[in-house]
Amino acid sequence: MEEDGFVPIVAIFYSVFHPTEGTKVVHQVPSGSIVQASSELDSSALEEPLFDFDSVKNYVIPKPQICNRLVTFKIGSYRVLGYPVNIYGTHYARNSFNFNFCFVFPYNSDTTAYENHIKRIGKMFRTLEEQSNILSKKTFKDCSIFFKQSSHQHDKRSESVGNANISSANISSANVSNGNNSNGNNSNANNSRGGSLSGNSNIITPITSTSLVNDQINFDEKYFKTVIDSDGNNPKATVDKANNNYITPGQQSKNSQPNLSSIESLIQQIYQDLNNYSECLIPIDASNSVDVKLFPIFPPPPDINAWDVPIQTVKLRALVDVNWDPTMLKILPFINGINSIKKISNLADADYLLTKQCIQHLMHYKCIVILDLFLFSNIYAPTSKIGLFLYDPDLASECQAYVVAPTPFDNLPLHHSAINSDSKNNSTDNNASTNNAARNTINNNNDNASKDELYHSANFHSSSSRSLDNNLELKKLIIPSKTKLFQLYRSLNHGQTVRDWYVEHQQELKYIDIRRFLSFGVLRGLIYRIYSYPVANDNIRNNAKLGNTPNDNDNDDRTADIDDTLALQQENEDKFDNKDEIITKHIQRNQQLCLMKLLKKRLNMDAICTDMDTSRKEVEEMLNSLSDWSIINR
Amino acid sequence: MAVSSSSSRKKLLLMGRSGSGKSSMRSIIFSNYSAFDTRRLGATMDVEHSNLRFLNNMTLNLWDCGGQDVFIENFLNTSTNQPNSNNNIFKKCEVLIHVFDVESKEVTKDIEIFQRVLKNLNQFSPQCKVFILLHKMDLIQISKRNELFQIMFTKLQEIATPFNFNITGFATSIWDESLYKAWSSIVCSLIPNISVYEKQLLSFNNVLNAKEIILFEKTTFLVISSTNNSLKNSSDSSNDLDPKRFEKISNIIKTYKQSVNKVRTNFTSLILNGLTSSIYLDVLNDNMYIMIIMDHQDNINDDNLVLENVKIFSKLFQ
Numbered sequence: 001m002e003e004d005g006f007v008p009i010v011a012i013f014y015s016v017f018h019p020t021e022g023t024k025v026v027h028q029v030p031s032g033s034i035v036q037a038s039s040e041l042d043s044s045a046l047e048e049p050l051f052d053f054d055s056v057k058n059y060v061i062p063k064p065q066i067c068n069r070l071v072t073f074k075i076g077s078y079r080v081l082g083y084p085v086n087i088y089g090t091h092y093a094r095n096s097f098n099f100n101f102c103f104v105f106p107y108n109s110d111t112t113a114y115e116n117h118i119k120r121i122g123k124m125f126r127t128l129e130e131q132s133n134i135l136s137k138k139t140f141k142d143c144s145i146f147f148k149q150s151s152h153q154h155d156k157r158s159e160s161v162g163n164a165n166i167s168s169a170n171i172s173s174a175n176v177s178n179g180n181n182s183n184g185n186n187s188n189a190n191n192s193r194g195g196s197l198s199g200n201s202n203i204i205t206p207i208t209s210t211s212l213v214n215d216q217i218n219f220d221e222k223y224f225k226t227v228i229d230s231d232g233n234n235p236k237a238t239v240d241k242a243n244n245n246y247i248t249p250g251q252q253s254k255n256s257q258p259n260l261s262s263i264e265s266l267i268q269q270i271y272q273d274l275n276n277y278s279e280c281l282i283p284i285d286a287s288n289s290v291d292v293k294l295f296p297i298f299p300p301p302p303d304i305n306a307w308d309v310p311i312q313t314v315k316l317r318a319l320v321d322v323n324w325d326p327t328m329l330k331i332l333p334f335i336n337g338i339n340s341i342k343k344i345s346n347l348a349d350a351d352y353l354l355t356k357q358c359i360q361h362l363m364h365y366k367c368i369v370i371l372d373l374f375l376f377s378n379i380y381a382p383t384s385k386i387g388l389f390l391y392d393p394d395l396a397s398e399c400q401a402y403v404v405a406p407t408p409f410d411n412l413p414l415h416h417s418a419i420n421s422d423s424k425n426n427s428t429d430n431n432a433s434t435n436n437a438a439r440n441t442i443n444n445n446n447d448n449a450s451k452d453e454l455y456h457s458a459n460f461h462s463s464s465s466r467s468l469d470n471n472l473e474l475k476k477l478i479i480p481s482k483t484k485l486f487q488l489y490r491s492l493n494h495g496q497t498v499r500d501w502y503v504e505h506q507q508e509l510k511y512i513d514i515r516r517f518l519s520f521g522v523l524r525g526l527i528y529r530i531y532s533y534p535v536a537n538d539n540i541r542n543n544a545k546l547g548n549t550p551n552d553n554d555n556d557d558r559t560a561d562i563d564d565t566l567a568l569q570q571e572n573e574d575k576f577d578n579k580d581e582i583i584t585k586h587i588q589r590n591q592q593l594c595l596m597k598l599l600k601k602r603l604n605m606d607a608i609c610t611d612m613d614t615s616r617k618e619v620e621e622m623l624n625s626l627s628d629w630s631i632i633n634r
Numbered sequence: 635m636a637v638s639s640s641s642s643r644k645k646l647l648l649m650g651r652s653g654s655g656k657s658s659m660r661s662i663i664f665s666n667y668s669a670f671d672t673r674r675l676g677a678t679m680d681v682e683h684s685n686l687r688f689l690n691n692m693t694l695n696l697w698d699c700g701g702q703d704v705f706i707e708n709f710l711n712t713s714t715n716q717p718n719s720n721n722n723i724f725k726k727c728e729v730l731i732h733v734f735d736v737e738s739k740e741v742t743k744d745i746e747i748f749q750r751v752l753k754n755l756n757q758f759s760p761q762c763k764v765f766i767l768l769h770k771m772d773l774i775q776i777s778k779r780n781e782l783f784q785i786m787f788t789k790l791q792e793i794a795t796p797f798n799f800n801i802t803g804f805a806t807s808i809w810d811e812s813l814y815k816a817w818s819s820i821v822c823s824l825i826p827n828i829s830v831y832e833k834q835l836l837s838f839n840n841v842l843n844a845k846e847i848i849l850f851e852k853t854t855f856l857v858i859s860s861t862n863n864s865l866k867n868s869s870d871s872s873n874d875l876d877p878k879r880f881e882k883i884s885n886i887i888k889t890y891k892q893s894v895n896k897v898r899t900n901f902t903s904l905i906l907n908g909l910t911s912s913i914y915l916d917v918l919n920d921n922m923y924i925m926i927i928m929d930h931q932d933n934i935n936d937d938n939l940v941l942e943n944v945k946i947f948s949k950l951f952q
Contacts, residue, residue, distance in 0.1 A: 019677065020652050022702030057704065063679045094653070094677040 007109035017098035083122025301363040307610040311337035376499040379530040405513040531604035650733030652701035727759035772807040811881035835861040850923040
């Protein structure tokens with residue numbers, strides 16, 4: 001990666017469609033990069049052009065249908081970005097003016113940061129050209145090639161005026177045609193010069209033929225100056241003598257018309273500034289400048305789900321300042337790699353949608369990565385990239401440092417049933433993550449601890465307090481070896497839940513924090529999570545049809561339903577059902593419907609649990625009550 | 635007698651230096667621009683293609699090539715350096731139309747380019763027909779036009795003979811009917827069985843006994859064929875027919891068509907009744923118009939009768 005992340009520009013060139021010669025590269029930097037350098041004295045010129053310009057010239061100045069948009073093409077090993085501009089105007093020879101500022105980059109590079117700027121520069125020059133013809137005048141020393149030659153039909157008007165007046169008339173009429181906003185002023189100037197073309201100052205007449213204009217310009221330069229000096233009323237129509245690069249007819253004073261000293265120096269400066277400083281601010285005149293600052297552009301964040309678990313990658317708490325969004329501040333303490341987004345919004349008492357947006361923002365700025373819920377019923381398996389663990393020693397050491405647990409888990413009850421019963425006991429509060437329930441009570445207590453929360457069972461509470469209290473006892477800490485870690489990763493397979501796997505490898509997992517072990521593996525692409533998808537048989541769909549609730553409500557509308565049903569019931573006096581029963585039945589019914597809807601969407605278990613706010617076991621029970629179902633793990 | 639219906643594609647190359655008037659001509663003939671409208675055309679980038687379905691079984695591909703120096707160099711160099719590439723425009727060419735600007739200040743260069751074009755053409759399409767158009771003739775004084783044309787034409791013929799090309803030349807301008815004459819000839823040279831049309835027109839004329847019958851192509855209104863009865867009546871020499879009448883008719887009808895379009899309707903048929911003769915212009919089939927000029931004779935001509943005859947005749951033309 002480059003130092004500031006932006007790929008340096010290889011070359012910039014400015015090309016134009018010449019009416020008789022066709023597409024030409026007028027200026028290029030570095031010299032000789034696109035076409036052979038014209039002057040042999042330039043020692044810094046490249047010996048060979050970077051690519052064959054002739055083969056791509058039809059894309060640099062393309063047909064009008066492609067113009068006025070960002071056009072990118074590949075030639076050789078280079079990528080060229082440009083914004084070809086086609087301006088239609090009857091005062092131009094051939095009725096249009098075509099130009100393009102092109103930027104050349106190596107092909108395999110990320111040029112997204114430049115794209116908008118190239119478009120902007122193109123559009124800006126298009127507007128400047130439309131308003132005051134700066135480019136068509138500045139491109140060649142003999143600017144009149146771009147404008148219409150006078151034709152014989154218009155001779156009658158000029159013939160009536162004297163010779164000296166013809167030149168001034170033509171030049172000042174060029175004023176008229178080229179400076180829309182100075183029309184009024186020019187006609188005044190004309191009239192004050194002793195009626196040169198008084199009646200015709202509003203008519204756009206073409207400039208005289210090429211050979212004449214240059215002579216007249218030189219001749220009349222003095223003429224202009226003398227006249228203006230005596231005519232104090234009109235300071236605007238001055239010829240810019242100070243600007244020695246160019247003398248053009250119709251050149252207004254610096255304040256009223258953009259003045260581009262040289263296109264060549266402009267693109268040279270853009271090239272140097274952008275490559276050296278990633279920004280440039282080059283004034284073209286008092287009111288226009290080429291102002292570019294390169295910013296890295298991140299792709300928009302992908303859509304995230306309620307059951308995703310965010311985990312911080314930077315210390316967000318350290319970055320908080322006064323301007324942060326209140327929702328963001330609220331949810332920040334709960335982003336710990338354990339809480340799903342739904343959970344975070346519940347705990348922080350924030351609106352779910354706002355929470356989701358905050359998380360997406362954090363993802364966009366790469367402060368957060370997304371994991372999945374950690375449950376003992378998860379299944380993981382190695383990916384093909386597990387070999388990286390062996391090839392990359394840094395990866396392995398990082399893993400070691402991350403997963404080592406400060407205290408060993410030797411106090412855990414290890415019986416299979418014991419673990420299950422523990423988790424069963426703690427699943428009373430219907431949270432999505434059953435096993436997290438026990439943890440979460442501890443987590444909430446230890447909220448002030450660092451984000452590296454260990455999970456413990458109820459028994460562990462004492463040992464964790466022990467670990468914080470490092471004065472007391474120093475427990476022996478054995479860092480798991482890389483081999484062991486690798487073996488453990490490899491031993492994960494499709495057929496085992498984390499629970500079973502833990503029981504099997506208990507000894508090896510003594511000093512290892514399982515959650516961090518698994519999340520490290522997933523984040524680095526060493527293992528991947530296998531999701532369970534419950535799939536219903538057709539019976540469920542039939543049951544849905546039989547059910548007589550016509551509404552498609554969510555859980556939130558349950559209460560409304562209940563009221564309706566109760567109201568209905570009260571009308572039927574002869575039914576003396578238990579109100580509570582009705583409600584529970586109703587809730588049950590609604591839940592079942594909800595579940596059926598979710599099943600149709602083919603979501604995984606995590607999603608269903610989160611959406612319905614129930615534990616996995618309960619979902620399974622509900623499914624059992626509905627009909628046959630099976631699980632697909634993938 | 636039915637005309638054979640095998641479809642054929644003919645490639646026409648339209649070349650010449652920049653600003654000589656190629657795109658203007660193309661737009662007038664094939665896109666129904668008026669001469670004034672061509673003012674707003676821009677420079678042609680690389681090549682522009684026009685396709686025209688002509689007479690049911692023929693498609694004309696017109697390649698309007700940009701005339702700027704870089705483009706011409708490109709065309710000539712590609713055919714020299716990469717003769718087999720698809721970009722070689724001189725392959726499989728039926729007609730080359732080379733346009734010369736009569737006002738050009740670099741006549742030598744124009745001729746030199748023409749020579750190089752002929753050289754490449756000879757290499758890849760030696761059977762090609764070559765037409766020269768000396769364009770923008772309206773800018774020359776009338777008295778000098780013929781002379782200028784002859785000078786140029788002889789010179790160009792000299793250039794072309796070593797390549798065994800027989801060239802045909804026209805002096806044209808978009809501001810008068812000469813454009814139509816030139817293009818009519820060009821297009822008619824491509825029609826394989828023009829004699830068939832003439833024969834049929836003759837037989838039709840025997841029935842109708844009209845003064846003149848002319849066949850036009852529908853979109854471009856170029857004259858395809860015509861037959862004339864006045865040759866029979868040699869005593870009727872007071873009417874010297876204007877040799878330029880065809881193109882004038884094309885021009886007039888085309889302008890009329892455009893004005894009709896402005897009123898948002900389409901032109902279908904026209905009947906003009908004059909003192910001594912009448913003109914009937916009607917659709918013959920999908921591709922052609924027929925114009926019949928008849929004298930008022932003893933038996934009063936029923937317009938409908940004529941039109942019915944036309945309809946019957948059109949069946950013969952399928």
